[in-house]
Amino acid sequence: MNHPANIPATTCRDTPVLKERGQREVFCGLTGIIWLHRKMQDAFFLVVGSRTCAHLLQSAAGVMIFAEPRFGTAILEETDLAGMADANDELDREVARLLSRRPDIKQLFLVGSCPSEVIKLDLARAAERLTQIHAPHVRVLNYSGSGIETTFTQGEDACLASMVPVLPATEARELLLVGALPDVVEDQAVGLLSKMGIGPIRVLPAPRSADAPGVGPNTVFACLQPFLGDTAAALERRGARMIQAPFPFGEEGTTLWLKAIADEFGVDDATFEAVTAAPRARARTAIANASAHLRGKTIFFMPDSQLEIPLARFLTRECGMEAVEIGQPFIHKGLVGPDLDLIPAGPTISEGQDVDKQLDRVRAARPDLTVCGLGLANPLEAEGLTTKWAIELVFTPVHFYDQAGDLAGLFSRPLRRRDLLKLEAAE
Amino acid sequence: MKLTVWTYEGPPHVGAMRVATAMKGLHYVLHAPQGDTYADLLFTMIERRNHRPPVTYTTFEGRDLGEDTAGIFKQTCQDAYDRFKPQAIIVGASCTAELIQDDPGGLAETMDIPVPVVALELPSYQRKENFGSDETFYQLVKALAGPVEKTPEITANLIGPLALGFRHRDDIEEVKGLLYEMGIGINVVAPFDATPEDLTRLGAAHVNILMYPEHAETAARHMERALGIPYTRTVPIGVGATHDFVAEVARLCGVEPKKDLSRLRQPWWSKSVDSTYLTGKRVFLFGDATHVKTAARIARDEMGFEVVGLGCYNREFARDIRALGKEFGLEPLITDDYLEVEKAIEEAAPEMILGTQMERHIGKRLGIPCAVISAPVHVQDFPARYSPQMGWEGANVIFDTWIHPLVMGLEEHLLAMFREDFEFHDEAGASHHGGHAPRSVAEASVAEVAPEERISGKVKDEVAPDATGSDVMVWLADAEKELKKIPFFVRGKARRNTEKFAAEKGVTEISVDTLYEAKAHYAR
Numbered sequence: 001m002n003h004p005a006n007i008p009a010t011t012c013r014d015t016p017v018l019k020e021r022g023q024r025e026v027f028c029g030l031t032g033i034i035w036l037h038r039k040m041q042d043a044f045f046l047v048v049g050s051r052t053c054a055h056l057l058q059s060a061a062g063v064m065i066f067a068e069p070r071f072g073t074a075i076l077e078e079t080d081l082a083g084m085a086d087a088n089d090e091l092d093r094e095v096a097r098l099l100s101r102r103p104d105i106k107q108l109f110l111v112g113s114c115p116s117e118v119i120k121l122d123l124a125r126a127a128e129r130l131t132q133i134h135a136p137h138v139r140v141l142n143y144s145g146s147g148i149e150t151t152f153t154q155g156e157d158a159c160l161a162s163m164v165p166v167l168p169a170t171e172a173r174e175l176l177l178v179g180a181l182p183d184v185v186e187d188q189a190v191g192l193l194s195k196m197g198i199g200p201i202r203v204l205p206a207p208r209s210a211d212a213p214g215v216g217p218n219t220v221f222a223c224l225q226p227f228l229g230d231t232a233a234a235l236e237r238r239g240a241r242m243i244q245a246p247f248p249f250g251e252e253g254t255t256l257w258l259k260a261i262a263d264e265f266g267v268d269d270a271t272f273e274a275v276t277a278a279p280r281a282r283a284r285t286a287i288a289n290a291s292a293h294l295r296g297k298t299i300f301f302m303p304d305s306q307l308e309i310p311l312a313r314f315l316t317r318e319c320g321m322e323a324v325e326i327g328q329p330f331i332h333k334g335l336v337g338p339d340l341d342l343i344p345a346g347p348t349i350s351e352g353q354d355v356d357k358q359l360d361r362v363r364a365a366r367p368d369l370t371v372c373g374l375g376l377a378n379p380l381e382a383e384g385l386t387t388k389w390a391i392e393l394v395f396t397p398v399h400f401y402d403q404a405g406d407l408a409g410l411f412s413r414p415l416r417r418r419d420l421l422k423l424e425a426a427e
Numbered sequence: 428m429k430l431t432v433w434t435y436e437g438p439p440h441v442g443a444m445r446v447a448t449a450m451k452g453l454h455y456v457l458h459a460p461q462g463d464t465y466a467d468l469l470f471t472m473i474e475r476r477n478h479r480p481p482v483t484y485t486t487f488e489g490r491d492l493g494e495d496t497a498g499i500f501k502q503t504c505q506d507a508y509d510r511f512k513p514q515a516i517i518v519g520a521s522c523t524a525e526l527i528q529d530d531p532g533g534l535a536e537t538m539d540i541p542v543p544v545v546a547l548e549l550p551s552y553q554r555k556e557n558f559g560s561d562e563t564f565y566q567l568v569k570a571l572a573g574p575v576e577k578t579p580e581i582t583a584n585l586i587g588p589l590a591l592g593f594r595h596r597d598d599i600e601e602v603k604g605l606l607y608e609m610g611i612g613i614n615v616v617a618p619f620d621a622t623p624e625d626l627t628r629l630g631a632a633h634v635n636i637l638m639y640p641e642h643a644e645t646a647a648r649h650m651e652r653a654l655g656i657p658y659t660r661t662v663p664i665g666v667g668a669t670h671d672f673v674a675e676v677a678r679l680c681g682v683e684p685k686k687d688l689s690r691l692r693q694p695w696w697s698k699s700v701d702s703t704y705l706t707g708k709r710v711f712l713f714g715d716a717t718h719v720k721t722a723a724r725i726a727r728d729e730m731g732f733e734v735v736g737l738g739c740y741n742r743e744f745a746r747d748i749r750a751l752g753k754e755f756g757l758e759p760l761i762t763d764d765y766l767e768v769e770k771a772i773e774e775a776a777p778e779m780i781l782g783t784q785m786e787r788h789i790g791k792r793l794g795i796p797c798a799v800i801s802a803p804v805h806v807q808d809f810p811a812r813y814s815p816q817m818g819w820e821g822a823n824v825i826f827d828t829w830i831h832p833l834v835m836g837l838e839e840h841l842l843a844m845f846r847e848d849f850e851f852h853d854e855a856g857a858s859h860h861g862g863h864a865p866r867s868v869a870e871a872s873v874a875e876v877a878p879e880e881r882i883s884g885k886v887k888d889e890v891a892p893d894a895t896g897s898d899v900m901v902w903l904a905d906a907e908k909e910l911k912k913i914p915f916f917v918r919g920k921a922r923r924n925t926e927k928f929a930a931e932k933g934v935t936e937i938s939v940d941t942l943y944e945a946k947a948h949y950a951r
Contacts, residue, residue: 027464028461051438056463059468074429118492149488356506375465
């Protein structure tokens with residue numbers, strides 16, 4: 001019952017990966033700031049970059065309401081590049097100004113960008129220096145969200161990984177959940193695990209720096225998102241051990257994810273069943289309702305959020321879809337291996353991108369649904385192809401049992417809409 | 428280094444993209460790192476374009492840097508030509524590629540591309556988006572438009588409209604109509620929907636209509652110099668400006684200034700009695716220089732507003748805006764710092780803002796109505812319906828657009844009469860904007876706003892619109908209570924005027940009497 005019952009004979013883990021290099025239609029890692037700054041309520045993200053970086057953040061966010069959000073860009077100017085002004089002095093001055101105006105800030109992330117990396121501005125040293133200047137009130141960390149080093153969700157990975165070395169040490173036997181999820185989802189996860197008697201449960205990132213979790217040899221951790229490879233490696237370097245499982249999307253994914261943790265903590269089957277039975281049944285009902293429009297439909301994943309493989313597993317196994325191609329910006333089998341194990345061989349698995357060639361494959365396959373970035377969605381719709389924009393998958397609560405129906409709904413809505421609209425002349 | 432939260436303009440290569448995306452048969456090969464492709468969504472999402480921008484990015488990564496990024500550029504350029512077969516190519520670098528100094532223009536020159544290749548030098552660390560569009564269009568015109576025989580009939584080029592422009596699509600139609608009425612034909616519209624081949628015919632026109640100086644002034648000057656084509660200085664936004672525009676075009680072309688005013692309703696709408704409530708409304712103007720200049724004239728001469736502040740974000744046109752400030756007796760605000768604009772608006776406490784999408788957010792925070800007059804744009808600035816700013820219909824559209832955010836005519840009096848009525852309480856706002864009424868302070872939590880709410884804009888910050896009290900002055904309880912009886916949309920002004928009056932009189936305790944003495948003092 002609680003075992004991955006029907007692992008197919010040949011799975012996508014064995015499928016040779018189509019590796020492509022060419023134009024990549026993906027965001028850079030700076031984009032993660034959009035959701036990270038909302039999760040970490042006393043943190044400020046200072047991108048050291050160009051006008052392009054600022055423009056990206058503004059455009060990717062799509063909206064702006066805060067007079068001063070908890071992120072900003074220190075825009076490099078001609079004088080910084082020409083060496084007329086010492087970029088480090090400039091940075092120190094901007095940080096001092098920012099921190100004096102925003103006393104609520106306890107953690108400051110200096111976020112590296114393409115230009116800061118090309119001019120080799122050493123933000124690690126800057127972070128050390130600024131930590132000394134502003135201690136103990138503010139801790140300054142740094143990570144790279146640059147497009148030359150990271151794609152889209154990798155920015156969150158880089159951010160969390162930068163926090164690991166400064167987490168307090170602990171010998172306690174604790175469960176650490178890793179990944180920035182909306183509170184409602186995080187609470188559900190903690191609730192289910194607590195009911196099984198598992199605890200203490202800590203979360204990275206914590207909403208406030210004072211609540212930062214400890215880490216040590218008795219820490220076990222589970223990733224909530226499939227793009228946290230560097231963070232996992234950093235935690236392992238601190239002695240923590242990862243619990244591997246498929247990711248908690250859909251009823252099956254959530255059950256397998258919870259089960260792996262339950263097994264680690266010696267939860268008996270009866271308890272596991274008692275805690276999960278009701279939400280599992282709810283999830284199944286919700287998925288059945290939402291997936292009516294998905295059954296038998298084909299789906300093509302352009303590489304974007306790194307959620308593609310776990311979502312393909314959910315959509316093929318629980319919603320009856322057929323995957324044509326599953327593309328990810330990069331594939332970390334140490335993380336998505338368990339998901340790949342559950343997808344029967346068949347779809348093309350691709351890594352990286354040459355967007356024009358991939359679009360040729362989309363046009364040839366004419367899938368019922370294409371998951372892609374915002375730059376491609378309307379152009380594909382105009383070609384008569386139905387699309388789902390990938391960015392919604394990282395902004396919307398989609399993990400665990402009670403969001404499983406919503407997750408299926410995100411994919412079925414474009415198809416339902418296509419069926420609903422009657423816009424052509426009747427005759 | 429300058430800390431920036433929100434920007435009015437993107438980097439210059441986005442300006443170049445706006446030109447390329449507006450055109451057909453042109454392709455832009457952009458040397459840029461992975462991630463810069465975000466700019467595509469501006470066009471596909473905000474403007475709802477049904478095609479990808481004609482831009483191929485090299486999207487180099489870290490591992491490429493030590494190797495051959497120049498080779499990647501050449502390969503990308505060749506692949507883009509082979510796949511898209513454009514009539515012309517523009518090549519350039521984004522901010523990061525500028526630093527690695529691969530010289531896309533030089534590289535492209537060494538290749539055997541059988542169509543014109545125009546190299547763009549857009550200094551990313553000095554200039555911004557509008558420079559990028561203006562420079563790109565100029566370089567294209569310079570490279571492609573030579574002297575050609577004039578058209579036998581009198582024709583005009585419409586220059587400046589491009590992708591992501593504020594109502595450019597509809598302005599083109601309106602200007603075409605104005606010219607048609609004078610018997611002037613259209614030679615080329617560019618960059619909007621023009622091909623590189625069309626640009627070679629620019630010289631056949633008798634006059635250039637410079638619709639948007641921000642995007643085409645350099646090209647207009649170049650064509651005047653190199654091709655002897657005069658260009659218009661008047662931008663026909665507003666009734667008066669449209670009359671002037673027709674006169675200017677007639678003069679330049681030697682034709683009769685014929686006009687068909689049958690569709691122009693704005694003057695009567697403005698004269699009719701319902702509009703008396705518009706008299707002296709205090710407005711703050713901010714946007715690109717061209718739209719602010721035209722809006723200032725409309726606000727004062729055609730709506731009867733009082734302009735209490737104005738400014739622009741594009742420094743290239745600072746001189747024009749300073750002159751305009753002088754004409755209006757105001758110190759103009761020339762800045763691209765959003766926080767400075769917000770501060771200036773808060774201080775001026777206008778009754779309405781005429782600004783960009785950025786000011787719309789400021790207005791939401793401060794509880795001040797705002798109508799959008801200029802780029803930067805938002806998906807709502809691309810309406811499905813015909814909605815020009817220029818010409819006679821543009822004047823009609825502007826009248827409607829500007830009064831829409833306001834509490835209207837009779838309704839304003841009703842609000843005063845029934846101000847204690849539950850339906851007219853402060854938070855109710857104007858009856859025709861159910862969804863946009865400012866919410867009470869307690870309801871709106873700034874830290875936790877769902878994305879849907881953020882998009883629909885139901886958010887108000889903790890700063891109350893009328894919280895502009897001074898430290899030294901004390902409002903007596905009765906006066907404070909009386910102030911509350913004044914409708915919320917004029918309360919800020921009443922409080923400010925009263926405090927100013929009290930300060931002048933040396934009064935430190937404000938009573939009900941002070942309030943009404945001030946009211947009498949400022950009555951108009």
